[in-house]
Amino acid sequence: MALTARVSVEPMRLEDVAVVHQIERLSFRTPWPAYAFEQELRGNRLARYVVARAGDLVVGFAGLWLMVDEAHVTTFSVHPDWRRQGIGRQLLLGLVDLSRSIGALRMTLEVRASNEAAQALYRSFGFDVAGRRPHYYTDDGEDALVMTTPDFDDERLRATVEAERARVIG
Numbered sequence: 701m702a703l704t705a706r707v708s709v710e711p712m713r714l715e716d717v718a719v720v721h722q723i724e725r726l727s728f729r730t731p732w733p734a735y736a737f738e739q740e741l742r743g744n745r746l747a748r749y750v751v752a753r754a755g756d757l758v759v760g761f762a763g764l765w766l767m768v769d770e771a772h773v774t775t776f777s778v779h780p781d782w783r784r785q786g787i788g789r790q791l792l793l794g795l796v797d798l799s800r801s802i803g804a805l806r807m808t809l810e811v812r813a814s815n816e817a818a819q820a821l822y823r824s825f826g827f828d829v830a831g832r833r834p835h836y837y838t839d840d841g842e843d844a845l846v847m848t849t850p851d852f853d854d855e856r857l858r859a860t861v862e863a864e865r866a867r868v869i870g
Contacts, residue, residue: 705754705759705782705785705786705787706754707752707753707754707759707760707787707790708752708753709750709751709752709753709790709791709793709794710750710751710753711748711749711750711751712737712741712749712750712751712761712763713741713751714738714741714742716751716758716761717734717737717738717741718734719757719758720737720751720758720761721733721734721737723758723759723760723761723777723778723779724737724761724775724777726779726780727777727778727779727780728777729839729840730837730838730839732775737749740763744765746765746766746767747763747764747765747774748763748764748765748766748798748802749761749762749763749764750762750763750791750794750795750798752778752787752790752791752794754782754787759778759779759781759782759787760777760778760779760782760787760788760791761775761776761777761791762775762776762777762791762792762794762795763775763776764795764798764799764807766799766802766803766804769803769804769805769806770804770805770806770807770808771795771798771799771802771804771806771807771808772807772808772809773795773807773808773809776788776791776792776795776809776818778791786868788818788821789821789824789864789867789868790868792821792822792825792864793825793861793864793865793868795807796825796861799852800852804852805851805852805853806848806849806850806851806852807827807848807849808830808846808847808848808849809822809827809846809847809848810833810836810844810845810846810847811844811845811847812837812842812843812844812845813832813842813843813844813845814842819845819847822847823847824860824864825849825860825861825864826849826850826854826856826857826860826861827847827848827849828847828848828849829845829846829847830846830847830848831845831846832844832845832846833845833846
């Protein structure tokens with residue numbers, strides 16, 4: 701897919717929470733409450749959150765927790781009106797760079813077993829399925845796939861990420 705929307709990926713600010721929560725509600729059947737994002741930004745020293753901005757407009761967001769040496773992606777979404785334009789790819793590249801900068805050796809996440817589009821994006825960044833969490837999602841009992849990258853010092857992963865960077869930069 702060609703990149704059609706240029707965005708900047710920046711740290712999430714408290715003033716972004718209302719728009720982030722709106723995107724969250726449009727994206728997930730059981731969204732986090734807005735105060736959860738506020739608590740994450742204010743008090744969780746393990747948490748890092750970013751937003752994708754098109755000009756002044758927040759069009760996506762993502763977050764992770766640094767768990768010892770692993771960056772665990774906690775949330776990831778693009779506003780429905782802005783999907784299929786490469787913004788998720790730009791957000792994921794931002795998370796990879798952020799993960800490296802805070803000392804993570806690899807990344808992990810859970811994704812719905814039925815969400816093939818997200819799985820394809822994650823695979824393009826070197827994630828592979830490492831396991832399955834049966835009945836993980838509380839809204840409908842769907843399984844989650846656990847996906848993880850090789851260590852960041854893996855030469856194949858480095859090449860994969862750099863190929864994705866070239867795709868984003870164009």
